[in-house]
Amino acid sequence: MPVNLPELHVSLPGWIAPFVARYPEPLPDMEARMKMVIALSMENVRNGLGGPFGAAVFDEEGRLVAPGVNMVTLANNSVLHAEIVALMLAQKKRGNYDLSDGANRRLELYTSTEPCAMCFGAICWSGISRLVCGASSEDAEAIGFDEGPRYPDRAAELTSRGIDVVLEVCRAEAAAVHRRYVAAGGIIYNAAL
Amino acid sequence: MPVNLPELHVSLPGWIAPFVARYPEPLPDMEARMKMVIALSMENVRNGLGGPFGAAVFDEEGRLVAPGVNMVTLANNSVLHAEIVALMLAQKKRGNYDLSDGANRRLELYTSTEPCAMCFGAICWSGISRLVCGASSEDAEAIGFDEGPRYPDRAAELTSRGIDVVLEVCRAEAAAVHRRYVAAGGIIYNAAL
Numbered sequence: 330m331p332v333n334l335p336e337l338h339v340s341l342p343g344w345i346a347p348f349v350a351r352y353p354e355p356l357p358d359m360e361a362r363m364k365m366v367i368a369l370s371m372e373n374v375r376n377g378l379g380g381p382f383g384a385a386v387f388d389e390e391g392r393l394v395a396p397g398v399n400m401v402t403l404a405n406n407s408v409l410h411a412e413i414v415a416l417m418l419a420q421k422k423r424g425n426y427d428l429s430d431g432a433n434r435r436l437e438l439y440t441s442t443e444p445c446a447m448c449f450g451a452i453c454w455s456g457i458s459r460l461v462c463g464a465s466s467e468d469a470e471a472i473g474f475d476e477g478p479r480y481p482d483r484a485a486e487l488t489s490r491g492i493d494v495v496l497e498v499c500r501a502e503a504a505a506v507h508r509r510y511v512a513a514g515g516i517i518y519n520a521a522l
Numbered sequence: 523m524p525v526n527l528p529e530l531h532v533s534l535p536g537w538i539a540p541f542v543a544r545y546p547e548p549l550p551d552m553e554a555r556m557k558m559v560i561a562l563s564m565e566n567v568r569n570g571l572g573g574p575f576g577a578a579v580f581d582e583e584g585r586l587v588a589p590g591v592n593m594v595t596l597a598n599n600s601v602l603h604a605e606i607v608a609l610m611l612a613q614k615k616r617g618n619y620d621l622s623d624g625a626n627r628r629l630e631l632y633t634s635t636e637p638c639a640m641c642f643g644a645i646c647w648s649g650i651s652r653l654v655c656g657a658s659s660e661d662a663e664a665i666g667f668d669e670g671p672r673y674p675d676r677a678a679e680l681t682s683r684g685i686d687v688v689l690e691v692c693r694a695e696a697a698a699v700h701r702r703y704v705a706a707g708g709i710i711y712n713a714a715l
Contacts, residue, residue: 330547330586332539335614339530346525354523393523407619407647408601408610417601421528426600426711446673450640453670454600454711477646478679480639486671518619518647 339417342403344376345369345396355391362387362439363463363498366396370411370441370506373398374513380474381510384411384440386419386428386457394436395419401518412440412448416455428456437461441503442469443496446477452487459493463503472507473517532610535596537569538562538589548584555580555632556656556691559589563604563634563699566591567706573667574703577604577633579612579621579650587629588612594711605633605641609648621649630654634696635662636689639670645680652686656696665700666710 348369356362362385369383380399387393397415401407415438420426428436437459443466444452452460466476480486484494511517541562549555555578562576573592580586590608594600608631613619621629630652636659637645645653659669673679677687704710 330542330545332542333615334534334539334542335588335611336531336533337610337614339532341527341529346527349523349525349527352523395528401619405617405619406610406613407649408606408613408644413601417530417599418528420599420601421530422526424598426594426598445643446646447640447643450638450643450670451601453639454668456600475647477643478673478676480671480673483671 337406339400339404339409339414341396341414341418342376342379342398344372345398348372349393349396354393356387357391359461359495359498362391363461364502366439366441367463367499367503367506369396369398370503371509374506374510374515377403378510378513378515379403380518381506381515382411382440382442384415384438386415387437387439389435389437395422402516408447410445410448412438412444413451416451427454429458430456435459441506442466446479449480449483452492453490457492459495460487461495461498463497463499464507465497465500468500468504468507472511530599532593532597532602532607534589534607534611535569535572535591537565538591541565542586542589547586549580550584552654552688552691555584556654557695559632559634560656560692560696560699562589562591563696564702567699567703567708570596571703571706571708572596573711574699574708575604575633575635577608577631579608580630580632582628582630582651588615595709601640603638603641605631605637606644609644613648620647622651623649634699635659639672642673642676645685646683650685652688653680654688654691656690656692657700658690658693661693661697661700665704
């Protein structure tokens with residue numbers, strides 16, 4: 330058969346470098362880190378109507394390892410949710426597919442909205458030690474996004490795998506970005522059935 | 523904070539182009555397509571001990587859109603399962619994050635082993651119209667891989683989303699590659715807990 334193999338390059342949008350540079354390091358607490366990923370989600374809407382979702386991997390002291398934003402429409406790629414982008418780039422930076430790295434470093438994933446079915450699966454073996462969420466899956470579904478089939482008691486499943494779960498940190502602020510996206514005319518790609 | 527943003531390039535291993543060139547096009551039936559993805563899984567083991575998993579997106583006439591192999595250890599990236607690679611590259615080729623493309627093209631994902639929790643989620647909104655699997659999740663777990671939390675009745679969930687599911691096509695042949703991987707000393711990354 331003819332050989333025509335595509336390749337893929339994943340690089341964050343250009344506005345992210347100056348965005349990151351504005352923040353102090355480390356970010357001292359959970360709320361400060363969450364506010365940064367919510368701001369990522371907001372800027373992703375402002376800069377071209379990317380999906381209203383942001384995420385980042387931090388180390389436990391609050392130093393940024395890798396940010397992520399939803400790049401589904403930008404990159405024409407249904408896999409590139411904010412959490413997936415942040416995890417893949419963090420693994421690239423560490424040179425390891427397992428961010429636990431033998432438990433030497435304890436890395437944490439912050440996400441502006443609770444992960445969908447795909448990202449929930451990805452988190453299981455990403456090697457992170459903590460998942461911190463802003464808005465809930467219900468908030469995302471309220472504007473029509475499809476979060477996918479929800480595994481029963483996801484938090485307990487992650488906890489059993491050694492991943493602490495913290496829900497609804499700055500939830501209202503995170504969900505407000507969803508509504509802003511809708512008001513701005515953002516596409517609800519892969520809408521809930 | 524200091525700005526050090528990683529980037530990611532996903533390109534298939536070099537052996538895949540000559541591998542693909544050896545096949546006729548189109549591949550006439552389900553079994554022929556499955557045998558090709560099983561051969562991908564086998565070659566992935568032979569060429570450097572990548573995870574023993576292969577996948578491909580075909581159109582309904584059996585023309586290859588994009589192949590995928592497990593690149594977790596090769597690329598140090600826990601997301602790059604064979605199905606994810608095939609889906610992302612197929613979307614890149616089509617220039618669309620939704621492979622259903624308004625239902626004009628009916629694309630199908632073949633995978634040498636039933637998808638894990640992450641890939642199951644990804645499949646939900648990839649836009650494929652059919653999922654065809656070789657070995658079962660139990661086969662992968664039998665050699666120690668972690669398939670992740672299994673959503674109850676996944677086939678019914680996919681069917682309700684308009685995705686036909688066909689299980690256990692050439693299952694024994696696909697599972698034999700798992701055992702070959704173990705015998706060759708392959709790494710069981712992210713082993714089941």
